Amino acid sequence: MRFHTRKWVKPEDLNPNGTLFGGRLLQWIDEEVALYAIIQLEIPKTVTKFMSEIDFVSSAKQGDIIEIGIEVVKFGRSSITLSCEVRNKITRKTIISIDKIIMVSLDTEGKPVAHGKTKIEYVKDRLQDIDE
Template sequence: MRFYSRKWIRPADLNSHGSLFGGQLLQWIDEEAAIFAMCQLNNNPNIVTKYISEINFTASARTGDIVEMGMEVVAFGRTSITLSCEVRNKVTKEKIITIDRIVFVSLDANGRPSPHGCTEERD
């Protein structure tokens, strides 16, 4: 798992219970996963999120916490790439959320699935 991105939790990121709003975290994950997928697919910006598997919230974060998002390639398909994700507290390393599968599909100019030609993970 590679942890490239970090977010500092601010009051605007909280829900009514004073903890990190799950929707905000999912937005960050979708963006970070898309960037990671694009980099894996030779900087191909023509991808879309097709599927996100079960999302497992195991802890929370509060104002002032720093969270880091980790991504790793699970599989390459002909037109798709599947990633897994983990978000953890930077200081304590406690897992906040895990997602086993996030699938992105490469598209052609007409919005149809298109082969991406990638078969192995890149740095």
Template sequence: MNFHTRKWIKPEDLNPNGSLFGGSLLKWIDEEAAIYAMCQLEAPRVVTKLISEINFVSSGKLGDIVEMGMTAAEFGRTSITLKCEVRNKITKKAILTIDRMVFVNVNERSEPIPHGKTKIRKMDEKLENLG
């Protein structure tokens, strides 16, 4: 699992119980996963097709630093399937897991198009085709 993005839990990210609001976390995950999918596919446009069961394992608290991990699990003709884990950066305790997030490569009319990828890219490899 590649952990790249970190977020600091601030007061505006909390729910009425004083823990990390799931909606804020899901927004962060969807954005991070889309960027990861774009990098893997070397494509400027992807759309979220499916997010499987979301398993909230533990809570994030004010001041915690969380990190989001993504890994490519499968390539389809026009899609990529990712796995996701969010964990506390310091304790490494899991906060959330998602087994399947599917993103589809699309053209400027939002129509699915083949991407031609079959191999996971290391995220530090040069990205040339996103512009």
């Protein structure tokens, strides 16, 4: 799993118990997987279709640094399926794991559109294609 983004848990991210609010964490995850899918599929109109069971394993508190990891599970015709893990950057302790997140590319009318991708592409490879 590649960890792409780090977040610093601030006072505004806390629930009444003084730990990271689950809704805030899900917001961060949804944004991160959306950005990842849009970049991979190169279709700006890509949305969340499905998230499997969400398992909060541990919590985070103010001042913790967390990191969000994403892994591609598979490419569909108009979708990309990802898994996600969020962990404490310092302790490496898992905070949450999600086995399956499906993102779908849409056309201008909001209908699923084929993206034509079958494998992960890295920026360095895309830049190499431009240089050639």
